[in-house]
Amino acid sequence: MFVDTVIEDKALHKPVFLIGLSVTVLAIFFALNFTNTLFGEFLRPVIGDPTESGFFGRLAVSLVLTIIFVLNLLAISFTRLKVQILIVWVELLLLFLAFAYSFDLKMSFIQSRIPLMISRGLFTTIYISAISIVIATVIAVIGAIAKLSNNGFAYAISSFYTSLFRGLPLLLQLFLIYKGLPQLGFMVDAVPAAITALSLCYGAYMTEIFRAGIQSIPKGQWEASRALGFKFNLILRKIILPQAIPIIIPPTGNQFIAMLKDSSLASVLGVWELMYLARTLGQRDFRHMEMLLTAAMIYWALTIVLEVIQARIEKKYKQKS
Amino acid sequence: MMDTKTNIQNNTEMTPVISLKGVNKWYGDFQALSNIDLEIKLKEKIVICGPSGSGKSTLIRCINRLEAHQEGKIHVSGIELHERMKDIDIVRQDIGMVFQNFNLFPHLTVLENCMAGPNWVRGIEKNEAKERAIAMLEQVKIPEQADKYPDQLSGGQQQRVAIARSLCMQPKVMLFDEPTSALDPEMVSEVLDTMIELANSGMTMICVTHEMGFARQVADRIVFMADGEIVEQNTPEEFFNNPQHDRTKVFLDQILK
Ligand SMILES: Nc1ncnc2c1ncn2[C@@H]1O[C@H](COP(=O)(O)OP(=O)(O)O)[C@@H](O)[C@H]1O
Ligand SMILES: [Mg+2]
Numbered sequence: 032m033f034v035d036t037v038i039e040d041k042a043l044h045k046p047v048f049l050i051g052l053s054v055t056v057l058a059i060f061f062a063l064n065f066t067n068t069l070f071g072e073f074l075r076p077v078i079g080d081p082t083e084s085g086f087f088g089r090l091a092v093s094l095v096l097t098i099i100f101v102l103n104l105l106a107i108s109f110t111r112l113k114v115q116i117l118i119v120w121v122e123l124l125l126l127f128l129a130f131a132y133s134f135d136l137k138m139s140f141i142q143s144r145i146p147l148m149i150s151r152g153l154f155t156t157i158y159i160s161a162i163s164i165v166i167a168t169v170i171a172v173i174g175a176i177a178k179l180s181n182n183g184f185a186y187a188i189s190s191f192y193t194s195l196f197r198g199l200p201l202l203l204q205l206f207l208i209y210k211g212l213p214q215l216g217f218m219v220d221a222v223p224a225a226i227t228a229l230s231l232c233y234g235a236y237m238t239e240i241f242r243a244g245i246q247s248i249p250k251g252q253w254e255a256s257r258a259l260g261f262k263f264n265l266i267l268r269k270i271i272l273p274q275a276i277p278i279i280i281p282p283t284g285n286q287f288i289a290m291l292k293d294s295s296l297a298s299v300l301g302v303w304e305l306m307y308l309a310r311t312l313g314q315r316d317f318r319h320m321e322m323l324l325t326a327a328m329i330y331w332a333l334t335i336v337l338e339v340i341q342a343r344i345e346k347k348y349k350q351k352s
Numbered sequence: 353m354m355d356t357k358t359n360i361q362n363n364t365e366m367t368p369v370i371s372l373k374g375v376n377k378w379y380g381d382f383q384a385l386s387n388i389d390l391e392i393k394l395k396e397k398i399v400i401c402g403p404s405g406s407g408k409s410t411l412i413r414c415i416n417r418l419e420a421h422q423e424g425k426i427h428v429s430g431i432e433l434h435e436r437m438k439d440i441d442i443v444r445q446d447i448g449m450v451f452q453n454f455n456l457f458p459h460l461t462v463l464e465n466c467m468a469g470p471n472w473v474r475g476i477e478k479n480e481a482k483e484r485a486i487a488m489l490e491q492v493k494i495p496e497q498a499d500k501y502p503d504q505l506s507g508g509q510q511q512r513v514a515i516a517r518s519l520c521m522q523p524k525v526m527l528f529d530e531p532t533s534a535l536d537p538e539m540v541s542e543v544l545d546t547m548i549e550l551a552n553s554g555m556t557m558i559c560v561t562h563e564m565g566f567a568r569q570v571a572d573r574i575v576f577m578a579d580g581e582i583v584e585q586n587t588p589e590e591f592f593n594n595p596q597h598d599r600t601k602v603f604l605d606q607i608l609k
Pocket of ligand 2: 410
């Protein structure tokens with residue numbers, strides 16, 4: 032974003048805001064009532080038995096939490112931007128871990144199941160997503176060119192396709208392909224069916240992204256190329272796409288990330304990918320949270336990898352132009 | 353011997369490289385060109401002027417068929433331009449065009465901009481295309497900018513690169529559509545100087561411009577357009593000193609003020 036060179040006072044450093052914030056936070060902590068949690072235990076020397084501490088105990092706990100919260104904010108506000116971002120990230124992560132930890136997880140159970148989740152689940156998830164991403168990208172390039180062409184057939188087919196596949200829920204497409212095609216005499220396995228549905232659905236979204244990207248290149252680029260005697264394919268390949276790709280990358284990265292997680296829908300067809308294993312591995316031992324949280328962390332890690340790759344590519348293209 | 357040679361030369365100089373006969377063009381219901389007759393001979397320099405919206409751009413864009421005309425005939429080097437033609441790319445390779453806003457390829461360096469046409473279209477080897485590009489950049493006096501990207505250059509430099517890019521295709525004719533209109537005033541002259549040099553080297557040129565000093569110095573003929581028609585055309589002296597039509601007089605009054 033474009034940062035102004037004039038710095039305004041931080042809201043946090045204005046007394047009115049600070050007091051308002053404190054009161055609000057206090058009210059929230061009071062309403063949520065943390066007396067019977069770890070925090071109540073910590074204050075036992077002050078409030079006595081937390082369960083019997085009543086209104087005073089509840090207020091004291093809320094007050095202490097509020098002071099910690101606001102002091103934390105104030106402390107962060109005095110650091111540099113990069114440090115602020117790091118601290119807030121770490122704190123949020125710790126809160127999330129505390130949330131996960133509060134489920135009384137059995138780590139040994141997770142440890143015993145993780146090899147299968149990774150070797151089978153993660154592998155299948157990546158496998159399905161990667162193939163779908165490649166096919167969807169090819170569809171998107173063809174679809175976008177068709178949509179921009181003067182050919183009536185190409186335009187009609189392409190716009191019908193994007194309309195249909197953006198218009199149906201992905202889960203429904205998945206069932207239509209998996210259950211519908213066999214009735215017409217085409218047997219499809221679950222994994223190919225999932226790949227087909229994901230490719231077609233995301234191909235439709237990405238067609239629109241690619242079309243918009245190509246259209247955002249000024250008409251003058253086409254004219255200058257034509258004036259030099261370039262043919263259509265050459266213009267597209269050498270002049271238009273290289274300029275459109277940096278524009279296309281951020282929204283396409285988003286699509287890849289979304290697709291990675293939508294591959295979990297394949298679990299309803301019984302494909303042994305991450306989501307399927309997360310739901311089934313913990314079932315017999317009633318250890319659902321263990322497996323669900325493990326899958327969550329794996330999906331998240333995968334997404335972060337994609338985000339980093341996307342940032343790298345964006346940076347590379349920024350340097351070039 | 354000498355005589356026949358000059359005769360042949362005269363002959364080729366007499367046959368028009370570009371000819372428009374009875375050309376009409378519409379944008380929807382709006383007629384942008386009416387009944388245009390124009391012939392341009394080899395090595396001739398034509399300046400087209402006229403009020404904004406009079407169809408100057410449309411006219412020169414019809415010559416390399418960036419725009420389609422609906423009636424009449426346009427011939428370039430004897431080849432007729434029409435919508436079913438197979439070899440428009442061949443014709444376009446022989447016609448250089450310089451645009452008001454340069455239209456350089458921003459993702460390519462100056463050198464790559466100049467090599468693109470010869471290398472990709474004419475199939476000339478990279479090394480040779482590079483040599484040619486450097487020679488042309490020297491001609492427009494910016495060889496030292498070869499490895500920069502277009503947006504690192506000033507407007508005047510960009511326009512000179514655009515001229516060099518066209519020249520690398522070794523065109524027979526150069527079209528200029530208000531090449532100095534988008535430039536800051538102090539950069540106009542560097543582009544005009546380049547164009548004057550090009551004119552002196554014998555290039556056939558059609559320039560849409562309001563730079564009347566340039567027109568006076570370089571043009572063999574000035575074509576004045578209004579409302580999609582050619583109102584009059586004449587030598588610079590006649591055009592400036594003895595305009596025939598009222599519209600021309602009004603236009604000259606405004607522009608020479
Ligand atoms: N693509 C177009 N669609 C519709 N009208 C156009 C288009 N291009 C130009 N015109 C119209 O045609 C007329 C001539 O335009 P142009 O040739 O650009 O004029 P000039 O270059 O002399 O200023 C103008 O009235 C303009 O509005
Ligand atoms: Mg114009």
